[in-house]
Amino acid sequence: MSAANDGLRAALSIRRGALSLDLDIALPAHGVTVLFGASGSGKTSCLRAIAGLEHSPGTVTFKDACWQDDARGLFVPTYQRRVGYVFQESSLFDHLTVAGNLDYGFRRAGRPSSIDAARWIDDFGVRPLLARRVAALSGGERQRVAIVRALMANPRLLLLDEPLSALDGSAKTRLLAELERLRTTLPIPLIYVSHSVEEVARLADHLVLLDGGRVVAQGPLQQTLARIDLPCALIETLGSVVEGKVSALHRNDNLMELAFAGGTLCLPHAEETVGQTLRCRIDARDVVIARDRATASSALNQIHCEVVAVIAADHPAQCLVQLDAHGTRLLARITWHSWHALGLAPGDAVWAQVKAVALGS
């Protein structure tokens, strides 16, 4: 079992068909933990075991409660764990209205309840849907209602299993933005299953990486992204995440500035406002390393960094260079040829030119 903490601890031996996963996690009592792994890595199985929907041998504790301890023959049923669970495809009652579904959740909360129902209903844009029959809702509307229904039951822990996976386009964009707001206001911990790096970048406070039947890393987001002892494909897939505050808008150019500890990034502007906290994910292939600050370059962003480490990429011609910009880690994929031509070594001061960034607010 991992080091002690005051959140969720699970040590489970999960065997399902071809899946063999030894789970050993210690998650914080606050914030969003993203369980990230490739399709089939066992993320859903973990979530179901934590919720008690499936029984895998081991132990599960949450705060001061022991939910499972097979050595003592203890297994607390799901309904007594007070977890809110939202599945990939929402499991609403089709014969009820939206209000009827929410009422079902609310009644599960018992009395007295501290739920601010109106707030969740408004935050997820569910109020205009209350009188609608669930069968007539779109996929995005169903997921928003399913999340609010789970919150209505006043859970101690919220579990979301790829709630965006069945959505696309504007429904996905909208729900992701709503989940970002939830992240900053939710008073309980959230475990969020995903295989999307965008969702990791925008939602994770804490990250658990599943690969090859085990937990290969777990910890706070930035700390975990900074690890270079992980499989290189996983390191590159994750890229880097910069969090900062919008410091200026350049409306004529449709650009804005994001100030972070390591400098300023210029990004495409949509509806963001000055002062707003934003995260953006930077792909390793979008970062170029230069010895000197370029005076004529199409790259909008030049960040002064120190080379931290270099590791082999999955292609023999290329390497992944980890950079530090005053505490923010950046990752660059360059050729070994360039690494040697520039005479780079850990500790060197360089400029990272960032070509493009995927923006998350």
Ligand SMILES: Nc1ncnc2c1ncn2[C@@H]1O[C@H](COP(=O)(O)OP(=O)(O)OP(=O)(O)O)[C@@H](O)[C@H]1O
């Ligand atoms: N009830 C089951 N019976 C047999 N095999 C199962 C069962 N549940 C899961 N598995 C096996 O476990 C593997 C992992 O499933 P799981 O749904 O937990 O992975 P996942 O990481 O959530 O995948 P995805 O991202 O595709 O949803 C599956 O590929 C399947 O082989």
